[in-house]
Amino acid sequence: MRQAGRSLPEYLKVREGVAMLDSCLRPELASEITLQPVRRHDVDAGIFFSDIVIPLKLAGVGVDIVPGVGPVLDKPVRTAADVAALPRLTEESLEPIREAVRLTVEQLGKTPLIGFAGAPFTLAAYMVEGRPSRDHLGPRTMMHADPETWTALANWAADASGLFLRAQLEAGASAGQLFDSWAGSLGLADYTRFVAAASSRALDHVRDLGAPLVHFGTGTSELLVAMRDVGVDVVGVDYRLPLDEANRRLGGTVPLQGNIDPALLSAPWEVLEAHVREVIASGAAAPGHVLNLGHGVPPETDPDVLTRVVELIHSVSPE
Ligand code: CP3
Structure with missing residues (x-):
């Protein structure tokens, strides 16, 4: 999960003087940070050190992670013209990600590496608001007020995330997790109508690779079935719902x-x-x-x- 590293002194040490997103784009550093919790805790898998906004950064969208705040964009994406002007993520720009995964997998040996990407709604929530928000009013208004622009934005985010996840799986990650961290701010009707297809589209980029896919969100107790139906192998459940009830x-x-x-x-x-x-x-x-x-x-x-x-x-x- 996000922020695992922040509790580790060895993480804080190697991150000294390096901005969060820069650390993700230095393959040796990203690999070292990925390995730290595996070495220390003897967990059964590593999670790749990166961030859900890295594909935005690699595409050329102005974004930073402000300590104590989270992802902040230079310019929010709110109109049809804003969406049309979004740059495309290229295969070449993903090379630092592939390199970091290759270095990591080499050192992990038999321990599998979990790759990940942000789901379109969660990414679009940051893009429309321009920063973290509590109730994600911006994207929730946009999907009803201007569904065409919403769909174009969600599809842009789906393709960026899909390519980001594909780069990790092709370079040796064994499973992929799609994080729709803020999907819990949506009702089931909006999730089904405006979000599910874009999440499925993100995963369409990697389905042929055959890696197990996990789908996780928070506050999603009412969305679990719809999140499974996006087409995944494992459903991640947050701390609010006991697993036996989720299974039911x-x-x-x-x-x-x-x-x-x-x-x-x-x-x-x-x-x-x-x-x-x-x-x-x-x-x-x-x-x-x-x-x-x-x-x-x-x-x-x-x-x-x-x-x-x-x-x-x-x-x-x-x-
Ligand atoms: O924990 C890990 O190191 C695994 C790698 C990882 C990070 N981000 C690194 C990170 C993963 C899987 C993520 C995903 C991510 N990023 C999500 C989805 C998962 C979730 O937690 O819901 C989301 C919503 C983000 C966006 C993001 N990045 C936020 C909200 C923040 C916190 C900002 C803050 O300071 O409170 C980040 C920063 C971030 N991403 C850190 C790490 C290790 C902390 C950076 C630091 O302060 O050193």
């Missing part, structure tokens, strides 16, 4: 990923341990369970607690 809603059709509550990483160990055991028990209802957090690692998390959580999981569920 999905009719037992698909493996789940989730969903330790990040808030409990700072609770007393006994409380956290009981919660982790509950998540494992709850996930047993599903046809498969990839255990992870129900959203990002809070930066103040004690890294030793994360290591201990992984040890606990391996002791309960060695396979």
